[in-house]
Amino acid sequence: MTDRAAVPPGVRRAFAILTGIATLFVFVQFFTSGEFIGTHGAAAESWKAVHGVTAYGLLVPALLAAVLAVVALRRAAPVLTGVAVALLVAAVGQTATGELISRAHLDSLTPVHVVLAAVVLSLAVWASMRSATLRRG
Numbered sequence: 591m592t593d594r595a596a597v598p599p600g601v602r603r604a605f606a607i608l609t610g611i612a613t614l615f616v617f618v619q620f621f622t623s624g625e626f627i628g629t630h631g632a633a634a635e636s637w638k639a640v641h642g643v644t645a646y647g648l649l650v651p652a653l654l655a656a657v658l659a660v661v662a663l664r665r666a667a668p669v670l671t672g673v674a675v676a677l678l679v680a681a682v683g684q685t686a687t688g689e690l691i692s693r694a695h696l697d698s699l700t701p702v703h704v705v706l707a708a709v710v711l712s713l714a715v716w717a718s719m720r721s722a723t724l725r726r727g
């Protein structure tokens with residue numbers, strides 16, 4: 591249930607942009623992981639480092655979108671707010687499992703990291719598409 595008219599256009603626009611950027615960076619993460627999985631050497635290490643940095647391209651907009659949703663969309667779009675918060679939680683979990691694999695060598699977390707990536711992607715695409723509908727009506 592969404593009460594579009596109750597949300598100022600600037601908030602709708604900002605939320606759509608933030609979820610769009612988050613979604614774009616999820617795709618970047620899939621791309622960069624494909625460059626280091628199953629390979630070794632300097633190039634693989636460089637791609638891992640890139641993968642670690644571009645994780646923030648997902649984390650930062652997901653955080654801002656969740657805060658914006660809780661502050662300004664909670665009443666008008668409760669489901670979308672829930673999805674935005676779930677995306678933030680999943681993105682934090684995704685980054686944490688990635689760091690644990692890389693730094694603590696907890697390779698057993700790799701299946702969790704890969705499956706959680708699918709969850710992150712689903713939530714990001716859902717939030718992005720709904721935010722576009724909320725923006726344009």
Ligand code: HEM
Pocket residue numbers: 616619620623624627638639641642643645648681684685686687688689691692693700703704706707710711
């Ligand atoms: C969805 C968003 C994703 C985020 C936010 C994310 C985040 C991270 C981070 C922060 C690291 C640590 C990198 C470092 O500093 O060395 C990492 C490692 C890793 N990620 Fe991701 N990741 C994502 C998606 C994926 C996907 C789609 C795959 C593969 C299908 C993947 C596979 C891996 C693997 C295998 C490692 C461990 C690399 C190593 O051996 O050290 N990640 N991830």
